[in-house]
Amino acid sequence: MPNLSNLRSLRRVYKHSLSSFQVRAQNTKIGSLGRAGNLKAARKVFDEMPERDVVSWNAILTAHWQNRDLEGSKRIFDSIPERDILSWNSIITGCIENGEPEQAFEYFASMPERNIASWNAMLCGFLRYGCFDKAEWLFREMPEKNVISYTAMVDGYMRHKEIRKARELFDKMPKRNAVSWAVMVSGYVENDMFDDAKKLFDLMPQKNLLACTAMITGYCKEGMVAYARETFDLIQDKDAVSWNAMLAGYAQNGHCEEALKLHIQMVRAGVRPDHATLISSLTACSSLALLQQGRITHALAIKTMLNSYTPLCNALITMYSKCGSMRDSELVFCGIRCRGLVSYNTIIGAYAQHGNYQNVIASFEEMQQNRIDPDETTFLALLSACCYVGQVKDSLKWFDLMVSKYNLTPQSEHYGCIVDILSRSGELEKASSYIKKISNKAENAAWGSLLGACKTHSNVELGELAANNLLKLDSQSSGAYVMLSNIYASAGMWGAVNKVRRLMREKGVKKLPGYSWLEIGNKVRWFTVGDASHPEMVHIVRELHRVTLHMKLSKEVDVGLELD
């Protein structure tokens, strides 16, 4: 026979657990709304709660800084009735995420007690903002360390190019997990130490998804796409990031059809393409100048609402520009809400490629009005614009501005551009004097521009110098031989021409014909020099004559085109 008072207490317990269950459900809701970027909705749930626990307060606190409202978080923090360690940890992480590491440390220092997560959060904060001494100090002071503390520190060293220190600490770690190994492998890859990455990768007891992905990137950086594919095929459960790594590898190494195929295979495998997938596909479309495919990718971006993502817009601008549709590039550029440095660099580069110098300058000025400081890439785009339109004077002016006003250091690419500009305008001596400032990596292209210009401006002496230097770097460079023999030919030095031809035969150097292609309607047409296989060749030649005559009659342009 149940007694009444027992029943009452049972009911009380039941009622209590029901309400705590409801509170917990609301807390979860605040958390997920906050993460989804809907601070307003999260706030509404919080405000309408009849009772709250400390978890509710922590959830709304986190929701605020996750949506870029750190000040809101601070106010909430101050009004929490009973703070726990997680409230402190959350406000610390919030400060770090929103660019206030000093503020984070103030909270950290005044905490009544800390757990390992507090120490780790602060450690990551210092590492992210490059406060290296403070991070090392904190790492020493930590009462206990776990695999996360060690891994974070190793990663921090790698990101700051302290590779030796990273390895030392990695070797000292009491325990390693999948992330620790991945951090080391990707650290080596990031720092162009492929051999070390490979060695470590081979040492791994179990090759995990993360490390394999890092290794794919490593192989692709070295141009070893086939090995990257082998590693890719090893992965059992491929996720979006690993697909993206392989796809990007193909696109960056010129295997663009393969990249686009992989995009389709990824979808078939049931993995959803994300922004990184679309960006790499767009890169592939740009290289192949596939406008239709590029438009399809643009449509996919709109469908998945990724078209408001600035990096994707920048990729779209490049794609449209390289596919010849500058109008679409402009449309995408105008649609970007927050135009940053990269967006301006991209549109300037696009105008440069199209030889629209006026818009290059206009975009540069607009950029300055928006208080965005140009960087090395901006000036490379400006210089390449000068190159396309033959602005010798302006190019030197930009070069000077870059150094004197913005304190930027010109790189090989900048000097290479100057060499190209001076070469094209016939200032061959000046051009060759700039080549000394160029690193081996870019030297090839610079000698190439000089050599080309020596042909146009009939300079045998410098042409020989350029060709010799080019052949020193690449003895199989067919272009160097052909160009040199052309220089001799136009100077009437037939003996020398024959000598070069003989040398070519002896060394087994073959000139592969260059070819190009363009997309008309839905078809890709490709063509090469001397190709007369087209069924409508007669009409094509007639039309070319008509166009050439038209250009010649127009006094403004001297195209230098000769048709027989």
Added chain:
DNA sequence: CGAGAGCCAT
């Protein structure tokens, strides 16, 4: 429960 990681734009 929390804190570390791999892919992507000029």
